[in-house]
Amino acid sequence: MGQNHYLITSLPALGELGSDPPMTGAEFLGHLADSPGAAKPVETLLLADDLLQRDAVLAGEMDQASPAVLTAAQLADEEPLPGYLVDDERVQPRRVAGDAVWAAYFRRAAEVADSRRCRFLSDWVGFEVALRNALAEHRAKALELEAHEYLVEPELSAD
Incomplete structure (x- = not known):
């Protein structure tokens, strides 16, 4: 850009x-x-x-x-949503159905960032995934739930 x-x-x-x-x-x-x-x-x-x-x-x-x-x-x-948000076989079934859409979205966003060589988008995906997963872990701990069931694409995280 x-x-x-x-x-x-x-x-x-x-x-x-x-x-x-x-x-x-x-x-x-x-x-x-x-x-x-x-x-x-x-x-x-x-x-x-x-x-x-x-x-x-x-x-x-x-x-x-x-x-x-x-x-x-x-x-x-x-x-229906676009196929790339619902038909991504790499996304595992989720406890919360909406998490599968978000997982597919973040995968797609990371692919766009890579293909367009857009560092801003790549950094944003990493930050957003890390923040969302940190919040999910905190909530899961507070509710005595298994955090891993609520994480979305942790490999994209900017930890």
């Missing part, structure tokens, strides 16, 4: 801290249409937000979502 100086300067300014962003994730992806090297890593990062929104919609915590990569029907579980 180092060659996208013009792209960066063409984006709208951010507002005050806590204000709504000046564009949606989908609109941001539209700005990247002519920058394929940047589009895939950004799409991969925005997919994580879509999956968080999906979890919130399915839990009844959110009525209206604004996905950037997935469709509203996919967030509501009315349409």
Whole structure:
């Protein structure tokens, strides 16, 4: 993404801290249409937000979502997720069904980071997996559960 100086300067300014962003994730992806090297890593990062929104919609915590990569029907579980999020045979069955989607997502994100040589995305995956797994271990210990049943792709962790 180092060659996208013009792209960066063409984006709208951010507002005050806590204000709504000046564009949606989908609109941001539209700005990247002519920058394929940047589009895939950004799409991969925005997919994580879509999956968080999906979890919130399915839990009844959110009525209206604004996905950037997935469709509203996919967030509501009315349409299937993309195959790479559900058909990854490397992902073991999980105690919590949603963890399998996250495991497939993090594998996909790591693959995109490697194929695009995007160090930021690679570092982010390592950090995010390490943080999520540390929280899962802490919760499991507090609840006297087996932590390994709740870890997601620990080999991707930035420990």
